[in-house]
Amino acid sequence: MKIEEYLETLPENLLSGEDVQLPEKSFCEIFKFVNLGKDDIFYHLGCGNEKGIELAVNEFGVKKAVGIDNNSEKINQAKKNLAEKNIKADLICQNIEDSILSDASVILFWFSDEKIINEMMKKFENLKENTKIITIWGPLPECLPDKVDFPYIINKAPFKKAKNMQEQLLSIFGVKCVDFITAWEFAERYTKSIGSPEIKNDRFLTIIQTLVIWINAKKLGVACGEEIPESIQTYINIMKMHFDIDFEYLLKE
Incomplete structure (x- = not known):
C-alpha cells in the first residue's frame, strides 16, 4: 500500500x-x-x-x-x-x-x-x-x-x-543539501523528542520519517547527489517487503 x-x-x-x-x-x-x-x-x-x-x-x-x-x-x-x-x-x-x-x-x-x-x-x-x-x-x-x-x-x-521551499527546507536542516545521514539524524531527533520513554516502535517511526525527509528533499532538488543512496533504497525495500508500505512511487512523481 x-x-x-x-x-x-x-x-x-x-x-x-x-x-x-x-x-x-x-x-x-x-x-x-x-x-x-x-x-x-x-x-x-x-x-x-x-x-x-x-x-x-x-x-x-x-x-x-x-x-x-x-x-x-x-x-x-x-x-x-x-x-x-x-x-x-x-x-x-x-x-x-x-x-x-x-x-x-x-x-x-x-x-x-x-x-x-x-x-x-x-x-x-x-x-x-x-x-x-x-x-x-x-x-x-x-x-x-x-x-x-x-x-x-x-x-x-x-x-x-522564504523565497521558495528549498530555502525553507535548508534553513531548517542547516546544510547545503540533505543526505541520508542528515535525514536519519533529524528523524531520530523528532522521534526521541516527542516520544514517551515507553515508546516501542521508535525505530520504525524513525525509518518512516527518514524516508519522508529524504524523498521530499529529492523532489525539491536539495538532496545530495543524483543517485538514491544505498541506505535509502534499503529502507524503501524493507518497508515494502516486511510492512507492505510503498515509498517507491513517490520518487516517480
Missing part, C-alpha cells in the same frame, strides 16, 4: 493529533529553547491536558498562561487538576480559530491540518512584534525560521518569508 493508504489505517484521533500529548521532557525542552520566563504571556493552542500550562506557570514562572482546546471533557478535567494544585491559569474551551491572541508573547502551535494552519496564519499576521510561535517538525508555511533546534522551530512576528 502507498504510505498515504497506510496512514489512513491509523486512528483518526492519532492523525489529527487530538489524543497526542507531548511528554513533560518535551515541554521543558521547548520552554528552555524559547527562553520562556516571568515576562511572558504563554498560549498553548490545542493544549489537551494541563501539563504544558502547569510547567509554564510552576517551573518557568510566566506572567500568564492560557490553554485553548475544543475538547470540553479535557478542558474540564484540566481545570479540575489545576484547581487541586492551586495553579492559576486560563483554560478555554473553543476552536483555536476563534481565539484572541493579541496579548501573547509566546505561542505553542502544533497542528498538521492544513485548513487550521491557513486560518491561523491570518491571525498570526496580526500578532504584536516579536511574538514567538513555536512549531514542531516544520516552520510556519512559506516562512523562514528565526531559530531552530530540530524538531522545535521558532518563527517571530513579523515573519520572514
Whole structure:
C-alpha cells in the first residue's frame, strides 16, 4: 500500500493529533529553547491536558498562561487538576480559530491540518512584534525560521518569508543539501523528542520519517547527489517487503 493508504489505517484521533500529548521532557525542552520566563504571556493552542500550562506557570514562572482546546471533557478535567494544585491559569474551551491572541508573547502551535494552519496564519499576521510561535517538525508555511533546534522551530512576528521551499527546507536542516545521514539524524531527533520513554516502535517511526525527509528533499532538488543512496533504497525495500508500505512511487512523481 502507498504510505498515504497506510496512514489512513491509523486512528483518526492519532492523525489529527487530538489524543497526542507531548511528554513533560518535551515541554521543558521547548520552554528552555524559547527562553520562556516571568515576562511572558504563554498560549498553548490545542493544549489537551494541563501539563504544558502547569510547567509554564510552576517551573518557568510566566506572567500568564492560557490553554485553548475544543475538547470540553479535557478542558474540564484540566481545570479540575489545576484547581487541586492551586495553579492559576486560563483554560478555554473553543476552536483555536476563534481565539484572541493579541496579548501573547509566546505561542505553542502544533497542528498538521492544513485548513487550521491557513486560518491561523491570518491571525498570526496580526500578532504584536516579536511574538514567538513555536512549531514542531516544520516552520510556519512559506516562512523562514528565526531559530531552530530540530524538531522545535521558532518563527517571530513579523515573519520572514522564504523565497521558495528549498530555502525553507535548508534553513531548517542547516546544510547545503540533505543526505541520508542528515535525514536519519533529524528523524531520530523528532522521534526521541516527542516520544514517551515507553515508546516501542521508535525505530520504525524513525525509518518512516527518514524516508519522508529524504524523498521530499529529492523532489525539491536539495538532496545530495543524483543517485538514491544505498541506505535509502534499503529502507524503501524493507518497508515494502516486511510492512507492505510503498515509498517507491513517490520518487516517480
